[in-house]
Amino acid sequence: MTPPTALPPMPTIVVDDPMLAPIPPANRQLGSWGDALSLVRARSTDLATAYAEVRRAEAQTRTALAAVLPTINATATIPHQFITNETATFSGSSSGNTGAAAPVRTITTPQSNYLTANVQLQQSLVNLQAWQAIGTGKVNEKVQKLSAEDTNRTITLAVSTAIVGVVAAERVAELNRVGLRSSLERHELTVRKRGLGVATGLDVVRADQDVAAARATLVTGDEALRRAREALGLAVGIPEAVGVPPGVKLDDVMGGAEQSCPALKELAERPDIAAAQKRVEVAERNVHNVELSFLPTLSLGSTFSTTTQDTGAAPQATWNVQGILTVPIWDGGVRYGSLRSNRALRDEAGFALEAARRTATVEIQQARRNVGVAEASLEVARQTRQLAYQVDQLTQTAYRAGQGTSLELVIAASSLRQAEIELALREFDVVRARLEALFALARCSGTS
Template identity: 25%
Template sequence: MPKTALAPLTLALLLAGCAVTPQRPPAEAAPPASFRGSDDWQRVAPEVAVPEDWWTMFKDPVLDGLQAELVVGNQNLAAALAQVSSARAVLRASQAAIFPTLSVGAGSTRSATAQSNNGQSTVSTSNSLTANAAWEIDLWGRLAEGVKAAGASYQASQADLAALRLSAQATLTQSYFSLRTAEAQQALLERTAAAYQRALELTEARYASGVAAQTDVLQARTQLRSVQSQLSDMRTQRAQLEHALATQLGKLPGQFRLPSSKDTAHLPELPPVPDLVPSTLLAQRPDIAAARARQTAAYAQIGIADAAFFPSVSLSGSAGYRGSSWSNLVSAPNLLWSIGAAVAAPLLDGGQRRLASDQARASAEAATANYRQVVLTAFQEVEDNLVQFAESGASLALQRDAFEAAERNLDLVLNQYRAGTVSFLNVSAAQTSALTAEGNLLSSRNRQLVAANLLLKNLGGRLPPSSAQQ
């Protein structure tokens, strides 16, 4: 290689000692040893292993079937999967930029040249067969940092998909519990309406016999119509929850039907939930992993911006044959070749490189703040659900006792009314108390199931395996 061609490369190698120092995100703060809400969480079973499909712990085959349909039909998941494919393509493109490029070509040119003496033109043919190679030497780590940023973005997109899937699965489970609770509330209102109808008939009979006032009949009819109105509202709520499930599954609401089960016993029993450890939360929540990967990508962008202050170094070469005939084109007399190195660096850019570097650092600081906020939000969610889980358990026991007392009281008051010792106002109050107590009991069961669902989600979700090298 001629010495003049080696000069730019030699200069670049001498400057290599000034390579950009890669920027690294700040170290993570150590998580607390336990959650504060764990102190009040009595239902702990550390020996229980939570599967990735945590909803199976509720032992509901219908819910299991809906979850299987979710991962196939949910359109938000389909869009996130496309984003993963796009990020994978960007990663592979950045990896390919590190390697030399090679291109080949062939061409044939026919040209005419006018002669000055007689005005005749000479026609000639030129055929060529060439190969060209080029390679940018990554002395300052710009391309390597680009691969790192693209790899982190790819991991973030994978974690986003996992987080979206986890959220969709938890939302589906919660919607399913709400729907089953609405069915149980509907069954309660239907039973109550039937009981109120019998009470109305009783008061009408007593009024006809002259042993009850007309106000008793009016009060009984008012209660019946009120419950019938509530029943209509509950049917609407159940239908809307069914429509929400259909949308989550990627189906038209009008073409989706979930068989009704109005038996209160159909509400799943609470599964044993193991203890939550903050370090496990940090390791398994995909939204935290996505925020951390974006932080890594943002710091890699600092290296890319800083590398722009240094000259770019590239090698190039070409070889081929050129002649007038294809038959003897590939021969020594027709051989052409060239090889060289080049160094290029902008001298004046109006501060664009400095601004790009400052912007990259600001973006990295924003990514760090976003990461910390995601961690704080995750810890808040767990603490909230630990409290709700514990308090809903205590509330459930109290509501069950209140319901049993209200039922006994209603039986006593009805017997007293039939005996004529109390007015229908007492019956009305007892019926309202019984209805409210059983409705509160169902709501408490639903809240406890929802809290357990969200806690199990944090233990059941799994991060995708790292694919940054793909």
């Protein structure tokens, strides 16, 4: 049957509803990808914690270095004796005064109120364990720096994904308002047709149901947009909603991500895998460090002492140099226990490395495969949307010609709204999948 070539012209339908007003923009907007990176690197607590761990590792290396550098200590004591005994002694005859009484000398025993000071210098000469600890500290610094790079990678991915989420939520909120406007227009058309005696009360109720469903979708979509903005704010380190300008292009986000986080050629270069490899090295060095504790150490000491106490014929100042050889013989088994413990930690580090490699390998494969899946889903969503659009147009045409029912009109409109939203979400899923595939094998540089 050939449809009529001409239909009566549709009257212009103008609808107005408070819910058609767009949701207000966020108080704070991200100007560009560079602004997002600057904010997250300046305000991220995770990244700040990672850099603090780097500084802590550097401090531990400096502490280990102190074991092979000279140490200088000075002490001073001023004793006061409460119980003393005074003794008078004669110093002998005075020259040139034959027969005269010898002078009397009074000695206080023990002597009270005198000063004793000494300065002690000690330098390690042979201490292999200390040098091993310095090397271990430097390797641990590399571990923390790699961990900071991996933290930078993950938070950059989180920021880029949050930006895509806000853009997607903005688009869905816009589509929800378009859908509500269409529902209101169909409702107004149905009311007019009822007034002309063409439609029934049931048609009006179904139109009301369609409008109510569109309103519910709009309310949910607006809340999703607010949450997406708040998630972006938290991602960049701001405890409030952060929006994205309407003119932002996701291609710019993708290009900025590729520039700040270049792709790697091998899995071993990824920061978290490289850090796990270095942790194995640290664990191996810790085992060797305990083994070196069984060896003797040699150090050189020198002490200078002086006192104001009456020492008689002995000098009041002394200075000595001594060599100190320390041979560990038995400590109750502490070193043997530490050796077993560190060997177990070495094995655990190796297992953690292997687990990280396996997880990262599957993660990269899934991320790359997800790009193809997202693109295929996008193509299906396009076809579904096109079919839903055709059904909606044909249903509206039939309804205007009096050949369709209001139920078919409502179902077609609802399907078209869902198809529009599904298409928008699938478009952003493609961008999100490409970002995840990029960051799955990338290294992000940044400064503290």
